[in-house]
Amino acid sequence: MHKQVLYAILTILLVFIGAMLVFIRLVGDTASPVNQKIRIVTTITAYQQAAQQIVGDTGKVTLLPTDVQEWGAKDKEQLKKADIILVDHQDDQDTLIAQYRNWQLQSKIIAANQIITDNDFDNLWVSPLTTKALSDKLTTTLSDIDPRNRDTYVSNDNQLNTKLSVLNTQLATLAKKNKNLNYISLSDDWDILFSQLNAQRVLKKVSHQSSSTLLDEAKDYIDDDKVDFVVMPNQQNNTTKQLVKLANSHKIPIITISYPKNQSEDILNWQQQNLNKIQNMINNLKK
Known part of the structure; x- marks a missing residue:
C-alpha cells in the first residue's frame, strides 16, 4: 500500500516537473526574439x-x-x-x-x-x-x-x-514664395530637393552628353535669360569650371552644395546648412 502511494506521488511529481520544463522551454522560445x-x-x-x-x-x-x-x-x-x-x-x-x-x-x-x-x-x-x-x-x-x-x-x-x-x-515656405525658378546643375543629386522648392532643372540627362554639348546648351539657356541660378558641387572639374565662368559673365548666382564630410556628421544639421544657403541665395535673386 505504501509503495503504491509512493509511486503515485512520484508519478505526480514527474508529471509536474515535465510540465514545468515544457513551460520554461516555451517561454524561453517566445522571449528570445523580444530580448x-x-x-x-x-x-x-x-x-x-x-x-x-x-x-x-x-x-x-x-x-x-x-x-x-x-x-x-x-x-x-x-x-x-x-x-x-x-x-x-x-x-x-x-x-x-x-x-x-x-x-x-x-x-x-x-x-x-x-x-x-x-x-x-x-x-x-x-x-x-x-x-x-x-x-x-x-x-x-x-x-x-x-x-x-x-x-x-x-x-x-x-x-x-x-x-x-x-x-x-x-x-514649404520657400516653395510657396518661389515658383517657376530655373536652374542648371551638372549632377542629378539635388533634383528631388529643388523640385520640392518649385525649381526646375533646365538640363536633363547630363551623364549621357559630352562636356561641349552640355556647355553649348547651358550657354543657350543663359543667353535666353532662362536660368535663375547654377548649382555646383564642392569638387569641380574642367566642365564645371567653364560653367562657373559662363555664369559669372552673366552675373547669375552660383550656389555650392557639399556632401557630408564624413559618416559621423549630423545629416539633419547638414541639411539645415544647405537649406539655409539655398534660402539666402533665393532671397537675393532679382527677377
Whole structure:
C-alpha cells in the first residue's frame, strides 16, 4: 500500500516537473526574439542616423560600405542577419538589394522610392521630406515586429519629426514664395530637393552628353535669360569650371552644395546648412 502511494506521488511529481520544463522551454522560445536587438542595415548615413534615433537601445543600425567589394566577412554576416534593410531604390542596382536577392534573405525592406514615388530621383536622402517619410514607415515596421516597444518607437519618431518639422516648414515656405525658378546643375543629386522648392532643372540627362554639348546648351539657356541660378558641387572639374565662368559673365548666382564630410556628421544639421544657403541665395535673386 505504501509503495503504491509512493509511486503515485512520484508519478505526480514527474508529471509536474515535465510540465514545468515544457513551460520554461516555451517561454524561453517566445522571449528570445523580444530580448534580442533588432538588426537594421543600410548604406546611407542619413537613414542610419534616423533609424538609430528611432530604434534606440532596442536595436542596432549598421552602416555598410556602398561598394560590395569593400565588404568583409562581418559586413556580409550583418546583412544576412538583418531584420530590416533601408535603401533608396528597390532594384538590382542597389548594393543591398542585389545581395538580398542573391542570398534569398527574408529581411523586411523599406525603400525610399516607394514612399517618395518618383523613381527618376537619385539620392533621395538629401531631402528632409524623404527622411520623415522613411522614419514613419520604419516606426510602423518596428511596431509590427516588436509591439512591446511600440510606444518607445512612436515617441522616438515624434522627437525626430520635431527636428524635421523645422526643415520641412522652411522647405514649404520657400516653395510657396518661389515658383517657376530655373536652374542648371551638372549632377542629378539635388533634383528631388529643388523640385520640392518649385525649381526646375533646365538640363536633363547630363551623364549621357559630352562636356561641349552640355556647355553649348547651358550657354543657350543663359543667353535666353532662362536660368535663375547654377548649382555646383564642392569638387569641380574642367566642365564645371567653364560653367562657373559662363555664369559669372552673366552675373547669375552660383550656389555650392557639399556632401557630408564624413559618416559621423549630423545629416539633419547638414541639411539645415544647405537649406539655409539655398534660402539666402533665393532671397537675393532679382527677377
